[in-house]
């Protein structure tokens with residue numbers, strides 16, 4: 001069943017993940033980046049790999065980009081990414097990465113952090129390219145690419161789990177809590193992501209694109225949470 005923006009209705013039972021088209025691997029990249037740029041707040045480092053997915057719902061609500069909810073679009077998600085050149089073409093990703101790096105450098109004057117922020121923004125496109133069906137354009141109206149890992153639940157869970165797990169491991173080994181709040185906040189953050197990820201596979205489907213856009217926008221709260229507990233932790237690697 002194919003529907004257009006706003007009146008979509010996926011068939012039940014054909015997809016496992018119905019909540020968000022978001023890949024926990026993006027969080028793994030942000031967590032691991034803290035080791036490379038220890039003076040940058042984890043809030044920034046989580047926001048950067050999510051940036052394209054935070055812009056995407058805004059452009060959906062503005063009707064500048066289009067997604068369809070279509071049962072069976074891939075095994076893992078029911079989303080058919082019809083058009084999203086402003087948030088998700090490679091050319092646009094390079095532009096957003098450059099802008100984010102410059103913005104961070106302007107406020108921090110920390111060149112290493114700015115480069116890492118830019119790389120994290122760009123990493124989003126690379127990870128999406130691994131999991132998405134061939135729907136990611138190199139440039140607006142350009143050829144579309146995607147390796148289609150989302151056609152296998154097992155491969156998706158293994159790859160996402162490895163990238164996320166590696167990020168958790170690197171952050172936990174690099175950054176120590178200076179208070180109970182810092183320790184509890186960090187583990188609550190990890191547990192929350194694991195629960196949301198599981199709910200993504202087990203939860204009820206969202207049937208309207210506006211719902212998907214709104215829920216995806218809530219992701220914007222995650223960098224704020226990361227910033228809060230990261231303040232209560234201290235790097236055990238050199239503060240270069």
Ligand SMILES: [Zn+2]
Pocket residue numbers: 052053088124128
């Ligand atoms: Zn994305």
